[in-house]
Amino acid sequence: MKRHLSTLLLLFSLASVAQLKQQSPYKLDTIFANEEKSVALFFPNPIRQAITGAEHFVFNYNREKLQYFGLLQATPGAESNLLTITENGQVYSYILKYKKQLKKINYFISEKESVGNEKPIKIAVKKQKQIINKQGVKISQYLKFSEYLLSSTLKNIATKCKKGVKVRLQKIAYNASEVYLVIEIRNNSKIDFEIDYLNVYRTNGNKKKKASYQSLRLKEIYKHKMPSIIYKGQRRKFVYVLPKFVLGDNEKLQIELQELKGSRRVVLETKN
Incomplete structure (x- = not known):
């Protein structure tokens, strides 16, 4: 049951990223794969979760002992996408396409390619607003006492x-x-x-x-x-x-x- 729940949550995250992709001004990179070769993806941090959007793309990684790489294979079919979350919460998203002839089978991914972090940033924004509000209150106090x-x-x-x-x-x-x-x-x-x-x-x-x-x-x-x-x-x-x-x-x-x-x-x- 827990495994199904995790899969549903991951699928929800994948759908959210796909929606953001349509709205975002930048273009996601594309990774090509086929059924004859294993395409290796090396991440800057160990992989915690990963999922593809279609069954004809398979991304294998070690779920028991976290490792930095995973292997991608594909069978003919429409393009899809890959969502990966590393141990430190960084999110990586790529377009997946089937290609008979592969020019590249190893991808070394840098942290700069991350599309974001799964941790919410609202807390930091709230703190920043509180600091701004405190400064505004202070200036108001200075002004009132100066006028007095x-x-x-x-x-x-x-x-x-x-x-x-x-x-x-x-x-x-x-x-x-x-x-x-x-x-x-x-x-x-x-x-x-x-x-x-x-x-x-x-x-x-x-x-x-x-x-x-x-x-x-x-x-x-x-x-x-x-x-x-x-x-x-x-x-x-x-x-x-x-x-x-x-x-x-x-x-x-x-x-x-x-x-x-x-x-x-x-x-x-x-x-x-």
Whole structure:
């Protein structure tokens, strides 16, 4: 009974592959066989199951001790197909045709010729969707909390002005596993300020004593309302979201603003 059930399941799989073949854009390879010679098929993994679509094609393989090859023979008749599943679940499908004279009797099959795997891939797709959903939820959280901070009362933590360009750090807020920096840039100069980059660092030691000075950049994970240019007379406020950190006793937070295609550079540091 179990053997009949396995055969039915395999026939169902064979029919499914045949249907996919009609819909698929690629063409299945053809293997020729006759009754006079045994055509050997060598697979990259041991054969677990195999079946032909018609009785005048016979594919023999070792069902008790898994082996890498099987032998194909045929008698005259219409074309059919061969479905083979190897030990690792890879599926191979070929068109079978009878031919009186054979030019090839040995086929060495590579894993690239597999048409798929019997294991469902829906689990992997579901996990990928979950990852995408989590990222979407995170970004939504960053956006909402950033908007909340921009609408709240802010105080200047540190300010630095150079050549008419003023940088202000107005708030440092902790939320979940992230740190939010509310930053304002004001352009009081007569020239528009186009931003090349704005980087945030943790610094330790005295910059004048290079041997003891260390600087570690904190890579932002989200920017909210970050401008690309500050026009003359304009000020813009935005939020930088960073992975959570806590400054040590001798550490400072440094914000470096660099102009694009210009020499203006403003470096702001918090006090200990």
